[in-house]
Amino acid sequence: MPSSWTATRIEQRAGGGFPDLFLTIDGLPVLAELKVANYSHVKLRPAQIAFIYAHSAKNGLAFVLASSPDRRKPVFWLIKGSEIMNLAQDPRPENHGSRFESVEDLFEALRAATLEHYSLRLEALRPCGPAALRPPVEPCGPAGAFLLGEAE
Numbered sequence: 484m485p486s487s488w489t490a491t492r493i494e495q496r497a498g499g500g501f502p503d504l505f506l507t508i509d510g511l512p513v514l515a516e517l518k519v520a521n522y523s524h525v526k527l528r529p530a531q532i533a534f535i536y537a538h539s540a541k542n543g544l545a546f547v548l549a550s551s552p553d554r555r556k557p558v559f560w561l562i563k564g565s566e567i568m569n570l571a572q573d574p575r576p577e578n579h580g581s582r583f584e585s586v587e588d589l590f591e592a593l594r595a596a597t598l599e600h601y602s603l604r605l606e607a608l609r610p611c612g613p614a615a616l617r618p619p620v621e622p623c624g625p626a627g628a629f630l631l632g633e634a635e
Contacts, residue, residue, distance in 0.1 A: 487509050490505070490506050493505055500534035502515055502516040502531070503517045504516075504517060508598075512544070514538065514544065515548050516547045516548070517548050518549040519551075520550065520552075520576050523577070524574040535547070535567045536568060538564060539563075544601070545567075546561060546593065547560075547570065547580070548562075549580070557586075559582070559583040559584075559585075560580040561589055562576055566580065
């Protein structure tokens with residue numbers, strides 16, 4: 484794991500659906516559900532699906548990180564939380580995520596997806612124009628019109 488990241492394994496005895504791992508990637512929070520894709524299928528419990536769906540629907544960042552059980556020639560998949568309902572319907576990770584042959588490539592893609600997610604969210608909330616000319620809370624970017632009630 485890159486040195487600028489931290490990872491905390493979340494221990495759950497009751498099973499509430501909260502993902503297995505809390506990551507900070509370059510200081511940005513990420514949730515990850517860890518799975519082994521047995522027979523090329525990822526099994527998710529209803530509580531896991533519900534949590535990741537609700538979190539992603541509110542622009543939270545979550546992923547399913549799946550790996551093949553073969554330790555000699557591992558394969559990894561990175562599946563965005565926004566794909567959770569599709570994964571629940573069709574549990575084959577290759578139909579919903581990106582495939583990687585090395586954990587290093589997986590980490591690189593996870594970092595890129597994290598930075599893209601937060602860049603888009605922050606851009607949507609960025610104030611417009613010179614500081615002296617804008618109202619203090621006026622957002623711009625793609626979500627600006629929506630936040631101001633001007634969306635079609």
